[in-house]
Amino acid sequence: MQEGPRDATILITGWFSFPDGEATAGDVLALHRVEAVLRRASVAYDVAWSPGFRPGALHLDEVRAERYTRLVFVCGPLHGPQVERLHEQFSHCLRIAVGTSVIDPAGPAAAGFHRVLARDAPAARPTWDLAARAPTLPARPVVGVILTHGQHEYGPARRHDVVAKEVTGWLHGKDCAPLELDTRLDTHDWRLCATPAQLESVLVRLDLVVTDRLHGMVLALRAGTPALTVDPVEGGAKVTAQARACGWPALVPAERLGPRELDRWWDWCLASGRVSARQLREEFAEGAGKDGAQGLLEALRHPAR
Template identity: 80%
Template sequence: MHGERRTPRVLLTGWFSFPDGEATAGDVLALHRVEDVLRRSGLAYDVAWSPGFRPGALHLQDAPAERYGWLVFVCGPLHGPQIEALHRRYAHCVRIAVGTSVIDPAAPAVTGFHRVLARDAAGAEPSRDLAARAPALPDRPVVGVVLTHGQHEYGGARRHEAVAREVTAWLHGKDCARLELETRLDVHDWRLCATPAQLESLLDRVDVVVTDRLHGMVLALRAGTPALAVDPVVGGAKVTAQARACGWPALVPAERVGAAELERWWGWCLSSGRVAARRLRDEFASGAGEDGADRLAGALRPPGAG
Protein backbone atom coordinates (compact mmCIF):
# COMPACT_ATOMS: atom_id res chain seq x y z
CA MET A 1 0.00 0.00 0.00
CA HIS A 2 1.27 3.48 -0.91
CA GLY A 3 2.94 5.20 2.03
CA GLU A 4 2.95 2.03 4.18
CA ARG A 5 6.15 1.62 6.19
CA ARG A 6 7.73 -1.76 5.65
CA THR A 7 9.45 -3.69 8.42
CA PRO A 8 13.15 -4.15 7.59
CA ARG A 9 14.05 -7.61 6.32
CA VAL A 10 16.35 -9.79 8.44
CA LEU A 11 19.38 -11.64 7.05
CA LEU A 12 20.22 -14.74 9.08
CA THR A 13 23.87 -15.74 8.98
CA GLY A 14 26.28 -18.01 10.83
CA TRP A 15 29.33 -20.13 10.23
CA PHE A 16 27.11 -22.04 7.81
CA SER A 17 27.10 -18.92 5.60
CA PHE A 18 30.79 -18.63 4.77
CA PRO A 19 32.22 -20.25 1.62
CA ASP A 20 34.92 -21.96 3.69
CA GLY A 21 32.77 -22.39 6.79
CA GLU A 22 30.93 -25.53 7.85
CA ALA A 23 27.38 -26.45 8.69
CA THR A 24 27.06 -28.53 11.84
CA ALA A 25 23.83 -30.17 13.00
CA GLY A 26 23.85 -27.99 16.11
CA ASP A 27 24.28 -24.78 14.12
CA VAL A 28 21.46 -25.66 11.73
CA LEU A 29 19.13 -26.60 14.58
CA ALA A 30 19.98 -23.28 16.27
CA LEU A 31 19.05 -21.58 13.00
CA HIS A 32 15.72 -23.46 12.98
CA ARG A 33 15.02 -22.16 16.49
CA VAL A 34 15.63 -18.56 15.37
CA GLU A 35 13.57 -19.06 12.20
CA ASP A 36 10.69 -20.35 14.29
CA VAL A 37 10.78 -17.23 16.48
CA LEU A 38 10.90 -14.90 13.48
CA ARG A 39 8.03 -16.68 11.73
CA ARG A 40 5.84 -16.48 14.82
CA SER A 41 6.74 -12.80 15.13
CA GLY A 42 5.76 -12.14 11.53
CA LEU A 43 9.25 -10.94 10.55
CA ALA A 44 10.47 -11.47 7.00
CA TYR A 45 13.92 -13.01 6.69
CA ASP A 46 16.39 -14.72 4.39
CA VAL A 47 19.08 -17.29 5.24
CA ALA A 48 22.55 -17.03 3.69
CA TRP A 49 24.11 -20.46 3.10
CA SER A 50 27.58 -21.59 2.16
CA PRO A 51 27.65 -22.39 -1.58
CA GLY A 52 29.61 -25.53 -0.75
CA PHE A 53 26.80 -26.82 1.47
CA ARG A 54 23.72 -25.63 -0.43
CA PRO A 55 24.70 -24.63 -3.95
CA GLY A 56 21.19 -23.64 -5.02
CA ALA A 57 20.34 -21.48 -2.00
CA LEU A 58 20.91 -17.79 -1.24
CA HIS A 59 24.60 -16.99 -0.69
CA LEU A 60 26.20 -13.95 0.90
CA GLN A 61 27.43 -12.72 -2.46
CA ASP A 62 23.79 -12.63 -3.64
CA ALA A 63 22.49 -10.87 -0.51
CA PRO A 64 23.09 -7.13 -1.10
CA ALA A 65 23.38 -5.06 2.04
CA GLU A 66 20.72 -2.55 0.96
CA ARG A 67 18.05 -5.28 1.03
CA TYR A 68 18.30 -5.73 4.81
CA GLY A 69 17.77 -3.68 7.93
CA TRP A 70 18.95 -6.36 10.35
CA LEU A 71 21.75 -8.91 10.30
CA VAL A 72 21.59 -11.75 12.82
CA PHE A 73 24.54 -14.08 13.39
CA VAL A 74 23.42 -17.42 14.83
CA CYS A 75 25.44 -19.79 17.04
CA GLY A 76 29.16 -20.56 17.16
CA PRO A 77 32.15 -18.59 18.43
CA LEU A 78 32.51 -14.88 17.63
CA HIS A 79 36.01 -14.49 16.27
CA GLY A 80 37.99 -14.01 13.11
CA PRO A 81 38.12 -11.99 9.91
CA GLN A 82 35.04 -13.56 8.32
CA ILE A 83 32.74 -12.11 10.96
CA GLU A 84 34.62 -8.80 10.86
CA ALA A 85 33.95 -8.68 7.12
CA LEU A 86 30.22 -9.05 7.80
CA HIS A 87 30.35 -5.94 9.98
CA ARG A 88 31.95 -3.95 7.15
CA ARG A 89 29.66 -5.19 4.40
CA TYR A 90 26.45 -4.79 6.40
CA ALA A 91 27.58 -1.67 8.25
CA HIS A 92 24.22 0.09 7.90
CA CYS A 93 22.31 -2.90 9.38
CA VAL A 94 21.51 -3.41 13.04
CA ARG A 95 23.73 -6.40 13.81
CA ILE A 96 22.84 -8.92 16.53
CA ALA A 97 24.60 -12.11 17.56
CA VAL A 98 22.48 -14.78 19.28
CA GLY A 99 23.37 -18.09 20.91
CA THR A 100 27.08 -17.47 20.44
CA SER A 101 30.25 -18.01 22.48
CA VAL A 102 32.30 -14.94 23.40
CA ILE A 103 35.95 -15.81 23.93
CA ASP A 104 37.44 -12.30 23.81
CA PRO A 105 34.91 -9.50 24.51
CA ALA A 106 37.30 -6.94 23.04
CA ALA A 107 37.72 -8.73 19.71
CA PRO A 108 36.48 -6.74 16.67
CA ALA A 109 34.26 -9.67 15.70
CA VAL A 110 32.42 -9.17 19.01
CA THR A 111 32.44 -5.40 19.36
CA GLY A 112 31.10 -4.97 15.82
CA PHE A 113 27.69 -6.20 16.93
CA HIS A 114 25.16 -3.78 18.33
CA ARG A 115 24.01 -6.48 20.70
CA VAL A 116 25.35 -9.93 21.66
CA LEU A 117 22.92 -12.43 23.19
CA ALA A 118 25.61 -14.90 24.16
CA ARG A 119 25.13 -18.47 25.30
CA ASP A 120 28.43 -18.25 27.20
CA ALA A 121 30.84 -15.43 28.00
CA ALA A 122 33.33 -14.72 30.78
CA GLY A 123 31.61 -13.41 33.89
CA ALA A 124 28.09 -14.06 32.62
CA GLU A 125 25.59 -16.77 33.47
CA PRO A 126 25.36 -19.20 30.52
CA SER A 127 22.08 -19.77 28.71
CA ARG A 128 20.87 -22.88 26.96
CA ASP A 129 22.07 -23.50 23.45
CA LEU A 130 19.48 -22.60 20.81
CA ALA A 131 19.50 -26.13 19.38
CA ALA A 132 17.94 -27.49 22.57
CA ARG A 133 14.59 -25.81 21.81
CA ALA A 134 14.59 -26.12 18.04
CA PRO A 135 11.34 -27.45 16.56
CA ALA A 136 10.96 -31.23 16.77
CA LEU A 137 12.17 -33.23 13.78
CA PRO A 138 10.59 -36.35 12.25
CA ASP A 139 12.39 -39.66 12.70
CA ARG A 140 14.50 -40.91 9.83
CA PRO A 141 15.51 -44.52 9.12
CA VAL A 142 18.91 -45.46 10.52
CA VAL A 143 20.89 -47.49 8.01
CA GLY A 144 23.93 -49.63 8.72
CA VAL A 145 26.13 -49.78 5.62
CA VAL A 146 28.47 -52.77 5.30
CA LEU A 147 30.42 -52.85 2.01
CA THR A 148 33.59 -54.55 0.85
CA HIS A 149 36.07 -53.52 -1.83
CA GLY A 150 38.07 -56.73 -1.62
CA GLN A 151 37.32 -60.36 -2.55
CA HIS A 152 39.76 -60.42 -5.45
CA GLU A 153 39.42 -64.19 -5.58
CA TYR A 154 36.42 -63.70 -7.87
CA GLY A 155 38.64 -62.27 -10.61
CA GLY A 156 36.85 -60.95 -13.66
CA ALA A 157 33.44 -61.59 -12.16
CA ARG A 158 34.05 -58.91 -9.52
CA ARG A 159 31.82 -55.85 -9.68
CA HIS A 160 32.61 -54.60 -6.17
CA GLU A 161 33.69 -51.08 -7.11
CA ALA A 162 30.77 -50.56 -9.47
CA VAL A 163 28.30 -51.93 -6.91
CA ALA A 164 29.73 -49.73 -4.14
CA ARG A 165 29.48 -46.62 -6.37
CA GLU A 166 25.89 -47.39 -7.32
CA VAL A 167 24.80 -48.21 -3.78
CA THR A 168 26.49 -45.23 -2.10
CA ALA A 169 25.26 -42.79 -4.75
CA TRP A 170 21.72 -44.07 -4.18
CA LEU A 171 22.12 -43.88 -0.40
CA HIS A 172 23.44 -40.33 -0.67
CA GLY A 173 20.09 -39.29 -2.08
CA LYS A 174 18.05 -41.02 0.64
CA ASP A 175 16.70 -39.06 3.59
CA CYS A 176 18.17 -41.41 6.17
CA ALA A 177 20.87 -41.57 8.83
CA ARG A 178 23.79 -43.56 7.44
CA LEU A 179 26.17 -45.46 9.71
CA GLU A 180 29.20 -47.09 8.08
CA LEU A 181 29.95 -50.42 9.74
CA GLU A 182 32.71 -52.99 9.39
CA THR A 183 32.54 -56.70 10.15
CA ARG A 184 36.31 -56.84 10.69
CA LEU A 185 37.15 -56.88 14.39
CA ASP A 186 40.10 -54.97 15.82
CA VAL A 187 41.26 -54.74 19.44
CA HIS A 188 43.53 -51.75 18.71
CA ASP A 189 41.39 -49.40 16.57
CA TRP A 190 38.75 -47.68 18.72
CA ARG A 191 36.61 -47.03 15.65
CA LEU A 192 36.05 -50.75 15.07
CA CYS A 193 34.23 -53.33 17.16
CA ALA A 194 36.49 -55.67 19.11
CA THR A 195 33.92 -58.42 19.65
CA PRO A 196 30.95 -59.88 17.74
CA ALA A 197 28.68 -58.79 20.62
CA GLN A 198 29.64 -55.15 20.05
CA LEU A 199 28.79 -55.35 16.36
CA GLU A 200 25.56 -57.21 17.05
CA SER A 201 24.52 -54.45 19.45
CA LEU A 202 24.93 -51.94 16.64
CA LEU A 203 23.05 -54.06 14.12
CA ASP A 204 20.23 -54.52 16.60
CA ARG A 205 19.76 -50.74 16.83
CA VAL A 206 19.58 -49.80 13.15
CA ASP A 207 16.42 -50.03 11.05
CA VAL A 208 17.96 -51.68 8.01
CA VAL A 209 21.37 -52.87 6.81
CA VAL A 210 22.56 -52.27 3.25
CA THR A 211 25.38 -54.64 2.42
CA ASP A 212 27.25 -56.54 -0.26
CA ARG A 213 28.84 -58.88 2.28
CA LEU A 214 27.66 -62.35 3.27
CA HIS A 215 28.18 -61.68 6.96
CA GLY A 216 26.70 -58.22 6.66
CA MET A 217 23.46 -59.95 5.66
CA VAL A 218 23.64 -62.91 8.06
CA LEU A 219 24.58 -60.88 11.13
CA ALA A 220 21.85 -58.34 10.40
CA LEU A 221 19.27 -61.13 10.17
CA ARG A 222 20.68 -62.73 13.32
CA ALA A 223 19.93 -59.42 15.06
CA GLY A 224 16.41 -59.34 13.57
CA THR A 225 17.23 -56.40 11.30
CA PRO A 226 16.24 -56.54 7.61
CA ALA A 227 19.16 -56.59 5.17
CA LEU A 228 19.08 -55.13 1.68
CA ALA A 229 21.76 -57.36 0.18
CA VAL A 230 23.60 -56.86 -3.10
CA ASP A 231 25.71 -59.64 -4.60
CA PRO A 232 28.76 -57.90 -6.12
CA VAL A 233 29.76 -60.93 -8.21
CA VAL A 234 28.37 -61.44 -11.72
CA GLY A 235 26.29 -64.59 -11.86
CA GLY A 236 25.89 -64.67 -8.10
CA ALA A 237 28.28 -66.06 -5.51
CA LYS A 238 28.25 -66.55 -1.75
CA VAL A 239 25.85 -63.70 -0.96
CA THR A 240 23.26 -65.15 -3.33
CA ALA A 241 23.86 -68.67 -2.00
CA GLN A 242 23.43 -67.53 1.60
CA ALA A 243 20.28 -65.55 0.84
CA ARG A 244 18.86 -68.73 -0.67
CA ALA A 245 19.95 -70.82 2.33
CA CYS A 246 18.26 -68.40 4.70
CA GLY A 247 15.20 -67.88 2.55
CA TRP A 248 15.87 -64.15 2.42
CA PRO A 249 14.32 -62.41 -0.62
CA ALA A 250 15.84 -58.90 -0.44
CA LEU A 251 18.73 -59.61 -2.78
CA VAL A 252 19.87 -57.54 -5.77
CA PRO A 253 22.21 -59.20 -8.31
CA ALA A 254 25.21 -57.22 -9.55
CA GLU A 255 23.71 -57.20 -13.04
CA ARG A 256 20.54 -55.47 -11.84
CA VAL A 257 21.86 -53.05 -9.24
CA GLY A 258 20.32 -49.64 -9.75
CA ALA A 259 18.11 -47.09 -8.03
CA ALA A 260 14.80 -48.70 -9.04
CA GLU A 261 15.72 -52.16 -7.74
CA LEU A 262 17.31 -50.79 -4.58
CA GLU A 263 14.27 -48.60 -3.94
CA ARG A 264 11.91 -51.54 -4.30
CA TRP A 265 13.71 -53.65 -1.70
CA TRP A 266 14.26 -50.61 0.56
CA GLY A 267 10.51 -50.17 0.85
CA TRP A 268 10.03 -53.87 1.54
CA CYS A 269 12.77 -53.96 4.20
CA LEU A 270 11.20 -51.07 6.09
CA SER A 271 7.74 -52.69 6.00
CA SER A 272 7.24 -56.43 5.58
CA GLY A 273 10.97 -57.06 5.93
CA ARG A 274 10.91 -56.14 9.61
CA VAL A 275 8.61 -59.06 10.41
CA ALA A 276 10.51 -61.42 8.10
CA ALA A 277 13.85 -60.54 9.72
CA ARG A 278 12.54 -61.07 13.23
CA ARG A 279 11.12 -64.42 12.18
CA LEU A 280 14.51 -65.49 10.86
CA ARG A 281 16.20 -64.25 14.05
CA ASP A 282 13.91 -66.45 16.12
CA GLU A 283 14.48 -69.37 13.77
CA PHE A 284 18.26 -69.03 14.08
CA ALA A 285 17.99 -68.84 17.88
CA SER A 286 15.81 -71.96 18.05
CA GLY A 287 18.43 -74.04 16.26
CA ALA A 288 16.08 -74.88 13.39
CA GLY A 289 17.62 -75.91 10.09
CA GLU A 290 20.99 -77.46 9.41
CA ASP A 291 24.47 -76.06 8.86
CA GLY A 292 27.95 -77.46 8.40
CA ALA A 293 28.58 -77.78 12.13
CA ASP A 294 25.75 -80.31 12.37
CA ARG A 295 27.63 -82.52 9.90
CA LEU A 296 31.05 -81.90 11.42
CA ALA A 297 30.79 -84.55 14.15
CA GLY A 298 30.23 -87.23 11.55
CA ALA A 299 33.08 -85.97 9.44
CA LEU A 300 35.41 -86.16 12.45
CA ARG A 301 34.69 -89.83 13.21
CA PRO A 302 37.64 -92.12 12.56
CA PRO A 303 37.42 -94.05 9.29
CA GLY A 304 35.44 -97.25 9.79
CA ALA A 305 33.71 -96.03 12.97
CA GLY A 306 30.04 -96.90 13.20
Protein backbone atom coordinates (compact mmCIF):
# COMPACT_ATOMS: atom_id res chain seq x y z
CA MET A 1 0.00 0.00 0.00
CA GLN A 2 1.23 3.48 -0.89
CA GLU A 3 -0.28 6.51 0.77
CA GLY A 4 0.61 10.19 0.72
CA PRO A 5 1.76 12.70 3.36
CA ARG A 6 0.43 12.33 6.87
CA ASP A 7 -1.19 15.77 6.71
CA ALA A 8 -3.19 14.92 3.57
CA THR A 9 -6.84 14.86 4.63
CA ILE A 10 -8.23 15.16 1.10
CA LEU A 11 -8.65 12.11 -1.12
CA ILE A 12 -9.16 12.70 -4.83
CA THR A 13 -11.11 10.06 -6.71
CA GLY A 14 -12.75 9.65 -10.10
CA TRP A 15 -13.64 6.96 -12.59
CA PHE A 16 -9.89 6.36 -12.78
CA SER A 17 -10.09 5.08 -9.19
CA PHE A 18 -12.47 2.15 -9.60
CA PRO A 19 -11.05 -1.38 -10.00
CA ASP A 20 -13.29 -2.05 -12.99
CA GLY A 21 -13.29 1.56 -14.19
CA GLU A 22 -11.11 3.10 -16.86
CA ALA A 23 -8.68 5.99 -17.06
CA THR A 24 -9.31 8.22 -20.06
CA ALA A 25 -6.96 11.00 -21.19
CA GLY A 26 -9.70 13.52 -20.41
CA ASP A 27 -10.18 12.18 -16.88
CA VAL A 28 -6.47 12.28 -16.10
CA LEU A 29 -6.06 15.79 -17.54
CA ALA A 30 -9.03 16.90 -15.41
CA LEU A 31 -7.22 15.45 -12.41
CA HIS A 32 -4.07 17.40 -13.38
CA ARG A 33 -6.11 20.61 -13.43
CA VAL A 34 -7.45 19.94 -9.92
CA GLU A 35 -3.98 19.00 -8.68
CA ALA A 36 -2.51 22.23 -10.06
CA VAL A 37 -5.12 24.31 -8.24
CA LEU A 38 -4.53 22.48 -4.95
CA ARG A 39 -0.74 22.70 -5.24
CA ARG A 40 -0.86 26.44 -5.83
CA ALA A 41 -2.91 26.73 -2.66
CA SER A 42 -0.44 24.48 -0.77
CA VAL A 43 -3.20 21.98 -0.05
CA ALA A 44 -2.05 18.38 0.55
CA TYR A 45 -4.00 15.54 -1.04
CA ASP A 46 -3.82 11.89 -2.04
CA VAL A 47 -5.09 10.31 -5.26
CA ALA A 48 -6.72 6.88 -5.47
CA TRP A 49 -5.98 4.98 -8.70
CA SER A 50 -7.37 1.87 -10.34
CA PRO A 51 -5.01 -1.05 -9.61
CA GLY A 52 -5.29 -2.12 -13.24
CA PHE A 53 -4.01 1.25 -14.44
CA ARG A 54 -1.39 2.03 -11.80
CA PRO A 55 -0.60 -1.12 -9.83
CA GLY A 56 1.90 0.52 -7.48
CA ALA A 57 -0.26 3.50 -6.50
CA LEU A 58 -2.79 4.06 -3.71
CA HIS A 59 -5.99 2.04 -4.31
CA LEU A 60 -9.48 2.47 -2.90
CA ASP A 61 -9.53 -0.95 -1.27
CA GLU A 62 -6.31 -0.08 0.59
CA VAL A 63 -7.37 3.37 1.78
CA ARG A 64 -7.92 3.97 5.47
CA ALA A 65 -11.03 6.05 5.07
CA GLU A 66 -10.79 7.47 8.58
CA ARG A 67 -7.63 9.37 7.59
CA TYR A 68 -9.63 11.69 5.37
CA THR A 69 -12.11 14.43 6.12
CA ARG A 70 -12.89 15.43 2.52
CA LEU A 71 -13.48 13.43 -0.63
CA VAL A 72 -13.23 15.01 -4.09
CA PHE A 73 -14.65 13.24 -7.15
CA VAL A 74 -13.25 14.51 -10.45
CA CYS A 75 -14.83 14.39 -13.93
CA GLY A 76 -17.21 11.91 -15.55
CA PRO A 77 -20.89 11.20 -14.92
CA LEU A 78 -22.35 11.05 -11.41
CA HIS A 79 -24.14 7.80 -11.99
CA GLY A 80 -24.06 4.17 -10.96
CA PRO A 81 -23.33 1.90 -7.99
CA GLN A 82 -19.57 2.57 -7.97
CA VAL A 83 -20.12 6.25 -7.23
CA GLU A 84 -22.85 5.39 -4.74
CA ARG A 85 -20.45 3.13 -2.82
CA LEU A 86 -18.08 6.06 -2.33
CA HIS A 87 -20.78 7.77 -0.26
CA GLU A 88 -20.95 4.72 1.98
CA GLN A 89 -17.18 4.24 2.27
CA PHE A 90 -16.60 7.94 3.03
CA SER A 91 -19.87 8.76 4.76
CA HIS A 92 -18.01 10.78 7.42
CA CYS A 93 -16.33 13.02 4.81
CA LEU A 94 -17.39 16.22 3.16
CA ARG A 95 -17.94 15.03 -0.41
CA ILE A 96 -17.48 17.34 -3.39
CA ALA A 97 -17.84 16.53 -7.09
CA VAL A 98 -16.12 18.81 -9.61
CA GLY A 99 -16.17 18.93 -13.40
CA THR A 100 -18.83 16.22 -13.61
CA SER A 101 -21.94 15.54 -15.65
CA VAL A 102 -25.20 15.32 -13.71
CA ILE A 103 -27.82 13.17 -15.42
CA ASP A 104 -30.26 12.80 -12.53
CA PRO A 105 -29.75 15.37 -9.73
CA ALA A 106 -32.09 13.43 -7.45
CA GLY A 107 -30.36 10.09 -8.01
CA PRO A 108 -28.30 8.67 -5.13
CA ALA A 109 -24.97 9.03 -6.95
CA ALA A 110 -25.38 12.78 -7.49
CA ALA A 111 -27.49 13.59 -4.43
CA GLY A 112 -24.93 11.98 -2.12
CA PHE A 113 -22.46 14.83 -2.64
CA HIS A 114 -22.60 17.85 -0.39
CA ARG A 115 -21.58 20.05 -3.33
CA VAL A 116 -21.55 19.44 -7.05
CA LEU A 117 -19.55 21.80 -9.26
CA ALA A 118 -20.90 20.38 -12.50
CA ARG A 119 -19.67 20.94 -16.04
CA ASP A 120 -23.21 20.18 -17.20
CA ALA A 121 -26.48 19.53 -15.37
CA PRO A 122 -30.20 19.95 -16.10
CA ALA A 123 -31.29 23.61 -16.11
CA ALA A 124 -27.72 24.78 -15.43
CA ARG A 125 -25.37 26.69 -17.68
CA PRO A 126 -22.48 24.45 -18.78
CA THR A 127 -18.89 25.32 -17.89
CA TRP A 128 -15.56 24.38 -19.43
CA ASP A 129 -14.42 20.85 -18.89
CA LEU A 130 -11.50 20.67 -16.45
CA ALA A 131 -9.25 19.09 -19.10
CA ALA A 132 -9.40 22.30 -21.17
CA ARG A 133 -7.31 24.20 -18.62
CA ALA A 134 -5.06 21.37 -17.50
CA PRO A 135 -1.33 22.22 -17.46
CA THR A 136 0.30 22.09 -20.89
CA LEU A 137 2.16 18.86 -21.49
CA PRO A 138 5.43 18.45 -23.41
CA ALA A 139 5.03 16.86 -26.81
CA ARG A 140 5.91 13.19 -27.19
CA PRO A 141 7.12 11.48 -30.39
CA VAL A 142 4.28 10.22 -32.57
CA VAL A 143 5.33 6.77 -33.74
CA GLY A 144 3.68 4.72 -36.44
CA VAL A 145 3.96 0.97 -35.92
CA ILE A 146 3.78 -1.25 -39.02
CA LEU A 147 4.36 -4.95 -38.32
CA THR A 148 3.52 -8.19 -40.10
CA HIS A 149 2.83 -11.70 -38.85
CA GLY A 150 2.68 -13.21 -42.32
CA GLN A 151 5.25 -13.89 -45.05
CA HIS A 152 5.21 -17.66 -44.59
CA GLU A 153 7.18 -18.03 -47.80
CA TYR A 154 10.36 -17.66 -45.74
CA GLY A 155 9.69 -20.94 -43.96
CA PRO A 156 11.96 -21.82 -41.02
CA ALA A 157 13.87 -18.54 -41.41
CA ARG A 158 10.77 -16.61 -40.27
CA ARG A 159 11.19 -14.73 -37.00
CA HIS A 160 8.10 -12.57 -37.47
CA ASP A 161 6.24 -13.54 -34.28
CA VAL A 162 9.36 -13.21 -32.15
CA VAL A 163 10.17 -9.85 -33.71
CA ALA A 164 6.62 -8.52 -33.20
CA LYS A 165 6.58 -9.62 -29.55
CA GLU A 166 10.01 -8.14 -28.85
CA VAL A 167 9.32 -4.87 -30.63
CA THR A 168 5.88 -4.27 -29.11
CA GLY A 169 7.14 -5.18 -25.63
CA TRP A 170 9.98 -2.70 -26.05
CA LEU A 171 7.64 -0.02 -27.40
CA HIS A 172 5.39 -0.45 -24.35
CA GLY A 173 8.14 1.11 -22.24
CA LYS A 174 8.70 4.08 -24.57
CA ASP A 175 7.22 7.46 -23.73
CA CYS A 176 5.62 8.01 -27.12
CA ALA A 177 2.25 8.19 -28.84
CA PRO A 178 2.03 4.88 -30.75
CA LEU A 179 -0.20 4.59 -33.78
CA GLU A 180 -0.79 1.13 -35.22
CA LEU A 181 -0.85 1.25 -39.02
CA ASP A 182 -1.17 -1.18 -41.90
CA THR A 183 0.05 -0.86 -45.46
CA ARG A 184 -2.92 -2.97 -46.58
CA LEU A 185 -5.57 -0.85 -48.30
CA ASP A 186 -9.28 -1.51 -47.94
CA THR A 187 -12.20 0.36 -49.49
CA HIS A 188 -14.72 -1.16 -47.07
CA ASP A 189 -13.01 -1.07 -43.65
CA TRP A 190 -13.02 2.48 -42.22
CA ARG A 191 -10.06 1.61 -39.97
CA LEU A 192 -7.76 1.18 -42.97
CA CYS A 193 -6.67 3.67 -45.60
CA ALA A 194 -8.29 3.21 -49.00
CA THR A 195 -5.56 4.85 -51.08
CA PRO A 196 -1.77 5.28 -50.88
CA ALA A 197 -2.31 9.05 -50.62
CA GLN A 198 -4.31 8.57 -47.43
CA LEU A 199 -1.58 6.46 -45.83
CA GLU A 200 1.14 8.86 -46.96
CA SER A 201 -0.79 11.73 -45.38
CA VAL A 202 -0.48 9.92 -42.05
CA LEU A 203 3.18 8.95 -42.46
CA VAL A 204 4.31 12.47 -43.32
CA ARG A 205 2.91 13.71 -40.00
CA LEU A 206 4.77 11.17 -37.84
CA ASP A 207 8.05 11.60 -36.00
CA LEU A 208 9.10 7.99 -36.53
CA VAL A 209 7.95 4.69 -37.98
CA VAL A 210 8.85 1.36 -36.37
CA THR A 211 8.42 -1.46 -38.85
CA ASP A 212 9.50 -4.93 -39.96
CA ARG A 213 7.98 -4.49 -43.43
CA LEU A 214 9.76 -3.51 -46.63
CA HIS A 215 7.02 -1.09 -47.61
CA GLY A 216 6.73 0.17 -44.06
CA MET A 217 10.31 1.40 -44.45
CA VAL A 218 10.06 2.59 -48.06
CA LEU A 219 6.79 4.48 -47.61
CA ALA A 220 8.05 6.14 -44.43
CA LEU A 221 11.23 7.28 -46.19
CA ARG A 222 9.19 8.41 -49.20
CA ALA A 223 7.30 10.66 -46.74
CA GLY A 224 10.56 11.93 -45.23
CA THR A 225 9.94 10.14 -41.93
CA PRO A 226 12.73 8.05 -40.38
CA ALA A 227 12.05 4.32 -40.13
CA LEU A 228 13.48 2.14 -37.38
CA THR A 229 13.45 -1.09 -39.34
CA VAL A 230 13.79 -4.70 -38.22
CA ASP A 231 14.38 -7.54 -40.69
CA PRO A 232 12.18 -10.40 -39.38
CA VAL A 233 13.92 -13.06 -41.49
CA GLU A 234 16.97 -14.81 -40.07
CA GLY A 235 20.02 -14.08 -42.21
CA GLY A 236 18.32 -11.08 -43.79
CA ALA A 237 15.97 -10.97 -46.77
CA LYS A 238 14.08 -8.33 -48.75
CA VAL A 239 14.01 -5.78 -45.92
CA THR A 240 17.79 -5.87 -45.57
CA ALA A 241 18.24 -5.75 -49.34
CA GLN A 242 15.98 -2.72 -49.65
CA ALA A 243 17.69 -0.90 -46.78
CA ARG A 244 20.99 -1.51 -48.56
CA ALA A 245 19.57 -0.27 -51.88
CA CYS A 246 18.31 2.91 -50.22
CA GLY A 247 21.43 3.40 -48.11
CA TRP A 248 19.27 3.47 -44.98
CA PRO A 249 21.30 2.62 -41.83
CA ALA A 250 18.58 2.19 -39.18
CA LEU A 251 18.22 -1.56 -39.70
CA VAL A 252 18.24 -4.20 -36.96
CA PRO A 253 18.73 -7.86 -38.03
CA ALA A 254 16.52 -10.40 -36.29
CA GLU A 255 19.66 -12.01 -34.80
CA ARG A 256 20.67 -8.75 -33.07
CA LEU A 257 17.22 -7.71 -31.94
CA GLY A 258 17.15 -6.42 -28.38
CA PRO A 259 16.41 -3.28 -26.34
CA ARG A 260 19.95 -1.90 -26.57
CA GLU A 261 20.06 -2.07 -30.37
CA LEU A 262 16.51 -0.71 -30.68
CA ASP A 263 17.29 2.13 -28.27
CA ARG A 264 20.40 3.07 -30.27
CA TRP A 265 18.50 3.46 -33.53
CA TRP A 266 15.51 5.08 -31.79
CA ASP A 267 17.80 7.84 -30.54
CA TRP A 268 19.43 8.22 -33.95
CA CYS A 269 16.11 8.38 -35.80
CA LEU A 270 14.70 11.04 -33.49
CA ALA A 271 17.92 13.09 -33.62
CA SER A 272 19.55 13.10 -37.05
CA GLY A 273 17.39 10.49 -38.76
CA ARG A 274 14.87 13.08 -39.93
CA VAL A 275 17.53 14.84 -42.03
CA SER A 276 18.63 11.56 -43.61
CA ALA A 277 15.03 10.55 -44.33
CA ARG A 278 14.30 13.88 -46.02
CA GLN A 279 17.41 13.53 -48.14
CA LEU A 280 16.19 10.12 -49.29
CA ARG A 281 12.76 11.57 -50.04
CA GLU A 282 14.42 14.08 -52.36
CA GLU A 283 16.47 11.36 -54.02
CA PHE A 284 13.35 9.28 -54.62
CA ALA A 285 11.59 12.31 -56.14
CA GLU A 286 14.56 13.17 -58.36
CA GLY A 287 15.01 9.58 -59.54
CA ALA A 288 18.62 9.45 -58.37
CA GLY A 289 18.59 5.66 -57.97
CA LYS A 290 17.52 2.75 -60.12
CA ASP A 291 14.48 0.53 -59.98
CA GLY A 292 13.11 -2.27 -62.14
CA ALA A 293 10.80 0.01 -64.14
CA GLN A 294 13.78 1.52 -65.93
CA GLY A 295 14.44 -1.75 -67.70
CA LEU A 296 10.82 -2.67 -68.32
CA LEU A 297 10.44 -1.19 -71.80
CA GLU A 298 13.64 -2.83 -72.95
CA ALA A 299 12.45 -6.17 -71.57
CA LEU A 300 9.13 -5.76 -73.34
CA ARG A 301 10.84 -5.01 -76.65
CA HIS A 302 13.48 -7.68 -76.30
CA PRO A 303 12.18 -10.46 -74.06
CA ALA A 304 14.70 -13.03 -72.96
CA ARG A 305 14.59 -16.20 -75.01
